[in-house]
Amino acid sequence: MLLGKVMGTLVSTQKEEKLRGLTFFILEKLDMQGRPTGAFVVAADSVGAGVGEVVIYAAGSSARYTAATEGRPADATIVGIVDTWDLDGSVQYQKGAED
Amino acid sequence: MLLGKVMGTLVSTQKEEKLRGLTFFILEKLDMQGRPTGAFVVAADSVGAGVGEVVIYAAGSSARYTAATEGRPADATIVGIVDTWDLDGSVQYQKGAED
Amino acid sequence: MLLGKVMGTLVSTQKEEKLRGLTFFILEKLDMQGRPTGAFVVAADSVGAGVGEVVIYAAGSSARYTAATEGRPADATIVGIVDTWDLDGSVQYQKGAED
Amino acid sequence: MLLGKVMGTLVSTQKEEKLRGLTFFILEKLDMQGRPTGAFVVAADSVGAGVGEVVIYAAGSSARYTAATEGRPADATIVGIVDTWDLDGSVQYQKGAED
Amino acid sequence: MLLGKVMGTLVSTQKEEKLRGLTFFILEKLDMQGRPTGAFVVAADSVGAGVGEVVIYAAGSSARYTAATEGRPADATIVGIVDTWDLDGSVQYQKGAED
Numbered sequence: 118m119l120l121g122k123v124m125g126t127l128v129s130t131q132k133e134e135k136l137r138g139l140t141f142f143i144l145e146k147l148d149m150q151g152r153p154t155g156a157f158v159v160a161a162d163s164v165g166a167g168v169g170e171v172v173i174y175a176a177g178s179s180a181r182y183t184a185a186t187e188g189r190p191a192d193a194t195i196v197g198i199v200d201t202w203d204l205d206g207s208v209q210y211q212k213g214a215e216d
Numbered sequence: 217m218l219l220g221k222v223m224g225t226l227v228s229t230q231k232e233e234k235l236r237g238l239t240f241f242i243l244e245k246l247d248m249q250g251r252p253t254g255a256f257v258v259a260a261d262s263v264g265a266g267v268g269e270v271v272i273y274a275a276g277s278s279a280r281y282t283a284a285t286e287g288r289p290a291d292a293t294i295v296g297i298v299d300t301w302d303l304d305g306s307v308q309y310q311k312g313a314e315d
Numbered sequence: 316m317l318l319g320k321v322m323g324t325l326v327s328t329q330k331e332e333k334l335r336g337l338t339f340f341i342l343e344k345l346d347m348q349g350r351p352t353g354a355f356v357v358a359a360d361s362v363g364a365g366v367g368e369v370v371i372y373a374a375g376s377s378a379r380y381t382a383a384t385e386g387r388p389a390d391a392t393i394v395g396i397v398d399t400w401d402l403d404g405s406v407q408y409q410k411g412a413e414d
Numbered sequence: 415m416l417l418g419k420v421m422g423t424l425v426s427t428q429k430e431e432k433l434r435g436l437t438f439f440i441l442e443k444l445d446m447q448g449r450p451t452g453a454f455v456v457a458a459d460s461v462g463a464g465v466g467e468v469v470i471y472a473a474g475s476s477a478r479y480t481a482a483t484e485g486r487p488a489d490a491t492i493v494g495i496v497d498t499w500d501l502d503g504s505v506q507y508q509k510g511a512e513d
Numbered sequence: 514m515l516l517g518k519v520m521g522t523l524v525s526t527q528k529e530e531k532l533r534g535l536t537f538f539i540l541e542k543l544d545m546q547g548r549p550t551g552a553f554v555v556a557a558d559s560v561g562a563g564v565g566e567v568v569i570y571a572a573g574s575s576a577r578y579t580a581a582t583e584g585r586p587a588d589a590t591i592v593g594i595v596d597t598w599d600l601d602g603s604v605q606y607q608k609g610a611e612d
Contacts, residue, residue, distance in 0.1 A: 118438070118455070118456040118457075118488070118489060118490060119455065119456060120456065124248070124303045124304060125301055125302040125303045125304065125305070125308070126301065126302060127272065127298060127300075127301035128298070128299045128300050128301065129272060129296030129297060129298050129299055130297075130299055131263055131264070131296065131297040132263060132272075132295060132296030132297070133262050133263060133282045133283070133295040133296065134283065135281065135282065135283075136295055136296060141217070141272070143248055143301055143302075143303060145248065148452075148454070149421070149440055149442065149454035155247075157247070157248035158217070158218065159217040159218065159219065159272050160217075161217075163430050163487075164428055164429060164430060165428070168304075168305075173424065173426060173429075173438070173456050175487045175488065175489045176489050177276050177277070177278075177474050177475065177489050178276065178277045178278065178376070178474070178475045178478075178574070179474075179475065179477065179478060179486075179487045179488055179489040180278065180487065180489075181277075181278060181281070181487075182432065182478070182485065182486060182487035183430045183432065183487050184430070184431065184432075188281065189278075189281060190262075190274045190278045190279065190280075190281035190282050190293065190295050191217070191274065191278055192217060192274045192275050192276050192278040192279075193217060194487065196429060196430040196433055196487050197426030197428065197429030197430065197433060198426060198427075198428040198429070199424060199425070199426050200425040200426055200427055201424075201425050202422055202423065202424035202425065202440055203422040203423060203440075204421045204422045204440060205421060205422065205465075206422070206465075209422070223347070223402045223403060224400055224401040224402045224403065224404070224407070225400065225401060226371070226397060226399075226400035227397070227398045227399050227400065228371060228395030228396060228397050228398060229396075229398055230362055230363070230395065230396040231362060231371075231394060231395030231396070232361050232362060232381045232382070232394040232395065233382065234380065234381065234382075235394055235395060240316070240371070242347055242400055242401075242402060244347065254346075256346070256347040257316070257317065258316040258317060258318065258371050259316075267403075267404075276375050276376070276377075277375065277376045277377065277475070277574070279377065280376075280377060280380070287380065288377075288380060289361075289373045289377045289378065289379075289380035289381050289392065289394050290316070290373065290377055291316060291373045291374050291375050291377040291378075292316060322545070322600045322601060323598055323599040323600045323601065323602070323605075324598065324599060325569070325595060325597075325598035326595070326596045326597050326598065327569060327593030327594060327595050327596060328594075328596055329560055329561070329593065329594040330560060330569075330592060330593030330594070331559050331560060331579045331580070331592040331593065332580065333578065333579065333580075334592055334593060339514070339569070341545055341598055341599075341600060343545065353544075355544070355545040356514070356515065357514040357515060357516065357569050358514075359514075366601075366602075375573050375574070375575075376475070376573065376574045376575065378575065379574075379575060379578070386578065387575075387578060388559075388571045388575045388576065388577075388578035388579050388590065388592050389514070389571065389575055390514060390571045390572050390573050390575040390576075391514060415537070415554070415555040415556075415587070415588060415589060416554065416555060417555065445551075445553070446520070446539055446541065446553040460529050460586075461527055461528060461529060462527070470523070470525060470528075470537070470555050472586045472587065472588045473588050474573050474574065474588050475573070475574045475577075476573075476574065476576065476577060476585075476586045476587055476588040477586065477588075478586075479531065479577070479584065479585060479586035480529045480531065480586050481529070481530065481531075491586065493528060493529040493532055493586050494525030494527065494528030494529065494532060495525060495526075495527040495528070496523060496524070496525050497524040497525060497526055498523070498524050499521055499522065499523035499524065499539055500521040500522060500539075501520045501521045501539060502520060502521065502564075503521070503564075506521070
């Protein structure tokens with residue numbers, strides 16, 4: 118999984134039938150210190166994420182192994198909202214403590 | 217999924233039997249602000265896209281999970297025509313408003 | 316799929332049993348203008364390609380969805396010989412018109 | 415597989431149901447000399463790894479082929495704790511001999 | 514597939530049960546002229562390769578389609594020992610002729 122920050126929503130009306138009902142977010146990828154990288158991915162949501170949240174997403178075939186995306190042509194899916202992570206014992210990110 | 221702009225069509229007469237009937241587009245990848253990146257992919261179409269449109273495409277095994285590509289050796293498939301997306305509340309792209 | 320030019324042949328006698336009978340080509344990847352990139356991949360052939368031809372190849376699990384490679388440990392397979400493609404209405408490559 | 419060093423733990427309470435019970439580690443990727451690269455991945459654990467250990471992890475669909483991750487939306491899983499490796503007959507890393 | 518040179522062996526005692534019995538090699542990736550690139554991968558062996566040999570390996574799900582790795586969490590597997598390859602009619606590598 119990789120880290121991303123939910124930056125916005127993408128709307129597509131004319132889409133593959135199997136994608137109907139999914140929410141698509143633009144995620145900016147974060148590095149392991151939690152800094153934005155400029156890189157992004159469009160991910161389906163399986164956890165009820167919202168704009169501004171930091172999440173982990175699964176890519177590739179594993180993106181289809183959620184209740185929301187099973188059997189659907191999604192190659193990136195948000196699978197968790199991040200509470201916190203640390204590196205070498207030092208907290209890098211804490212939900213609710215963002216500046 | 218990633219963002220691409222449909223730049224043109226690729227024709228291949230001598231191809232794997234299972235690819236017959238598919239349309240192949242050259243997609244230039246866009247960044248999350250909607251700017252061209254110079255990178256590209258050849259994608260099968262599952263939604264009736266056309267040259268000039270901005271689309272999302274699925275890569276890898278998920279590219280085979282559309283009605284058009286099931287069981288076929290496609291590793292990139294257009295799965296939606298994009299209407300709009302925003303970042304931090306600011307619209308980055310709006311279909312029909314292209315310059 | 317990506318674009319490649321067939322640059323040569325790779326021979327491997329001592330190989331996984333399931334790869335027997337496949338032809339392996341060295342493909343140099345091309346950009347969307349048809350220029351060589353220096354990057355390459357070793358691809359199995361499913362279409363009867365030959366050295367010098369421009370092809371599209373499928374990577375990942377989709378490389379196993381051809382008659383030639385089904386159930387075999389190939390992660391890149393040539394799936395079409397390219398006749399032509401265009402960008403913004405301008406032909407970038409036409410088979411038989413190479414310099 | 416690639417090499418990583420377990421740098422810390424990631425906590426996600428609101429996550430896909432199928433991920434419950436898994437431990438997620440932040441792995442910094444190492445080069446083949448064992449040096450940190452700055453790149454990272456969030457990996458599920460299948461072997462009882464701990465912070466500070468050097469591990470190999472599997473990515474993509476193979477990340478789901480462990481007892482811990484079968485059928486779950488994990489795209490990176492730690493599959494072994496590394497004892498040692500060598501290059502050209504010279505030991506690059508020996509567990510327990512870290513500085 | 515990509516080209517690699519077998520540089521050394523990796524030992525992992527505490528590993529996923531399904532990986533038991535496999536040999537893991539450090540492969541340095543080669544470019545299409547056969548030159549080392551500095552990049553590497555840890556690959557399972559399915560062909561009886563040895564240190565110093567030039568091989569092709571399959572990545573992703575195809576790495577599980579060998580007799581040695583079926584159903585196992587390996588994402589890179591050596592699938593052939595290379596005898597020779599050429600580019601534009603010029604031999605780039607010939608087994609046994611290494612300097």
